[in-house]
Each structure stands twice: as C-alpha cells, then as structure tokens.
Amino acid sequence: MAKTLNIIESAYRATIEEQDDTIVWITHAMKGAGADLSVLLRGNAVNYCVTGQKAPEISFGEWQQTHAAQIDQDLIALMGKGVPVYVAEEDLAKRGISLSELISGVKTVNREGILDLIENHDRIWHW
C-alpha cells in the first residue's frame, strides 16, 4: 500500500467552528478508510503537539460551545490508531517550545530527517 505523508502547516484556522483541525480530522477519517498515513507538523502547527492546550469556552447570546477542539488529544488518538506523528525540531525551537512540553509519542525531526521522511513516503500531501 502506498504511504502518504500529510504535512500540516496551517494551524488553528477554523478550529472553533469545526471543533477540530480539519486536516487532523481527515487524517483520522482516511486512516479509518484503510490509508497508510504519517503526519508531519511544521510551521505554526507544531503547537498542536503541546500538551494540555485547551480552547477557551465560547458563547454567543445564550448559546454555549461544548466539545471544543482538543488537538493534542486528537493527535494522541491518531497515534493510537497507528499513525506516526512527527514534528519539525527547528520550528519548535523558533517558537520556544521545549521537548518537555510535547505530548508523549510524537517524534521530533530535523531538516535532514524531514528529507528522509519525504524519501520514505510515496505521496507527499502538503496541507
């Protein structure tokens, strides 16, 4: 089966209205449909693997948000389904995010490691 690397770079784009990151979500859905997938977080999306993040509760008039996005938990669930999650080391460093802040199981990769990831996948989908 062809292996696909989903590179997620756009972050927190519509996470309130969608209650998800739409690319993390579609990765879950495609994995469920039998795809062989990996995820690489880069750019602002590296923040997705910071543990303990929580979207603020939001309300309009009397309407109250429930089930707000929990993207760190969604990534943990994704890894639980057998999807490796990689995060770009340089982009973490640029944002001052230390390795101790990351969810367990995520793998950091440097630039050379990203090249290896690209070489080891049949399809590269940059979202």
Add this chain to the structure above:
Amino acid sequence: MSKKKTLTFCLMDAPFENARTTTALRLIDTAVRRGHNVNVFAYEGAVGVPFSKQSAHANKVHGFEEDEWNHPLPKDWVSEIMNHAEKTGSKVDWINCGLCVDERGMNEAVPGVRRGTPGDLVNWANTSDNTLIIPTK
C-alpha cells in the same frame, strides 16, 4: 454624550474557513452585550455566515451522534446575537451584499438579515461612531 454607540462591521470571510469569522462575531457579541447598536455589512463569502441552510452533523471520528456533538453553526450565532440584542436594548442590522448573494446562490438567510448594496455600507460608515473592516486574506 450618549454612551450607546453605533458600530459598523464589514465582514468578508466565509464561515468554516478561518478564525476571523469567529473573532468578528465575538466582537459583535461583545458590543451587543454592552448595549451598543451594531451594523454588519457582509461582503463576498461572508454572506454565507447567516445562510439558513447550514446544518449540523455527527462526528464519527470522535464517536458522537449529531444530537450529542453540538456542532457550531454561524447562522445560529447570528440569530443568538440578534435575540440577545433585544434583551440588551441594542439593535443589530445585518445586510448581505445582494450581488454576492446572487453569485453564490445563498438567498436564504436567518430572520433579521436583509439584502443590500455597497451604498448601505457607505451610509452606515457616514452615520456610525466607527467602522471596522475585517478583510479576507
């Protein structure tokens, strides 16, 4: 000088695309909660924000049925803001750009939304205390 202000917002972004739509509606909601009058001119994709045919769905990835998931719909946020305005004594006037509506076939909108032209934005800008354009990127 009256503390009640009239604020005009011009929105451009379609719903479900980015955080600017949510942020804009939060600003409008806050203004209404504080009793101010708000005008909203929805231009381009923003005419889809109050589109009444938006519908919620289940989220099988998370294992929730539709009635459990409480999926947000911006059209409901608009209605909630309008309903709340009645309680706070403020007024929300929402105009969808008519040509933008026609282009997108989005004629159905929640109650309280009406059709207009860029001239309405000009009139509002001339009569409001301030106008905030929230453009698309």
